[in-house]
Amino acid sequence: MKLSTRYLGLDLRNPLVASASPLSKTVDGVRHLADAGVGAVVLYSLFEEQVRREAEQNARLAAAGTESFAESLSYFPDAAGADYGPRRYLSVRERAAGAVPVPVIGSINGSTPGSWAGYARSMQDCGAAAIELNIYYLPGDPHICGRDVEQRHLDILARVKDAVTVPVAVKLSPYFSATAEMARRLDLAGADGLVLFNRFLQPDIDPETLAVAPGTSLSRAAEARLPLTWITLLHGRIGASLAATTGVEGSTELIKYLLAGADVVMTASALLRHGPEYAAVLLDGLCEWMGRKGYTAVDDVRGLLAVPIGADEAARERGDYVSALRRANSADFGPW
Numbered sequence: 001m002k003l004s005t006r007y008l009g010l011d012l013r014n015p016l017v018a019s020a021s022p023l024s025k026t027v028d029g030v031r032h033l034a035d036a037g038v039g040a041v042v043l044y045s046l047f048e049e050q051v052r053r054e055a056e057q058n059a060r061l062a063a064a065g066t067e068s069f070a071e072s073l074s075y076f077p078d079a080a081g082a083d084y085g086p087r088r089y090l091s092v093r094e095r096a097a098g099a100v101p102v103p104v105i106g107s108i109n110g111s112t113p114g115s116w117a118g119y120a121r122s123m124q125d126c127g128a129a130a131i132e133l134n135i136y137y138l139p140g141d142p143h144i145c146g147r148d149v150e151q152r153h154l155d156i157l158a159r160v161k162d163a164v165t166v167p168v169a170v171k172l173s174p175y176f177s178a179t180a181e182m183a184r185r186l187d188l189a190g191a192d193g194l195v196l197f198n199r200f201l202q203p204d205i206d207p208e209t210l211a212v213a214p215g216t217s218l219s220r221a222a223e224a225r226l227p228l229t230w231i232t233l234l235h236g237r238i239g240a241s242l243a244a245t246t247g248v249e250g251s252t253e254l255i256k257y258l259l260a261g262a263d264v265v266m267t268a269s270a271l272l273r274h275g276p277e278y279a280a281v282l283l284d285g286l287c288e289w290m291g292r293k294g295y296t297a298v299d300d301v302r303g304l305l306a307v308p309i310g311a312d313e314a315a316r317e318r319g320d321y322v323s324a325l326r327r328a329n330s331a332d333f334g335p336w
């Protein structure tokens, strides 16, 4: 069975990628995931807030030292320069890259243009095969307009693309007025891949304690429907690679995403739920299905059920929606 796949211009042994999660926070974790058979690993993100906090701490230390000793800035050479980054993250990054035979992708998670570029470059210098930009931004301010939100994504991408030579993927939200146009603009702006989609941790409300509870549950298969819809619509329409993320519970979702047109399929919740070894179960399920259906290469499966090029995408979605409603209504409430 030929599972080899291209993603972001990289050769992967198969299309299953461990997405950013606590499983890829340590070198041992990354090794464990690679041993379990994944085609690539996305490291746990370096968060914009971490970067900012460390920068502030370094600046405070440098200022305090300066009052005591004129030469003390030299104790904190990075604090005065651009590269004051969380060294621990970069050291995991560097050691992980040498420890496994699969590409290790660095990940930065934030929402403002800030200092992504410097960190992306440091990650590249530490051996990152590619960079994933997780633009986790929910525009709650009612004064921010849609075009500004889109521009923020393009600005972040442009800064990082200017700073690195390795491929750059953007992990984005599904909540744009025109998601397909946003995907096309990111593609034209040089994104090597789009990761669809960020899974926002929507908070819950506990009526008994009158408290807002953080939404940190693992995903379920039904959540794959939204990325699946957009991947069927984007496959073949943009040059950037497409990575599916959210809702892989078993090999069925992995297969569905490939049929929709994903170049790779990412998983976090399933591996957190069952352990990294579950990657082998997912891949075995894919091979078993391919054998049963007579496919010998994953490239032959990819995009078979994408919306055909030339179809009227909006009309097709609308048509599917109306006929689904009609079916539901006639089953439950008599004739439409």
Ligand SMILES: Cc1cc2nc3c(=O)[nH]c(=O)nc-3n(C[C@H](O)[C@H](O)[C@H](O)COP(=O)(O)O)c2cc1C
Pocket: 019, 020, 021, 022, 043, 044, 045, 046, 107, 109, 134, 171, 197, 198, 199, 217, 218, 219, 220, 245, 246, 247, 248, 266, 267, 268, 269, 270, 272
């Ligand atoms: C506990 C946990 C931690 C995560 N940490 C990160 C992270 O650091 N950076 C990131 O981009 N995504 C992070 N994610 C999101 C996952 O990479 C993934 O996109 C999301 O969980 C949807 O995939 P899934 O349905 O396979 O879990 C995290 C998810 C979980 C459950």
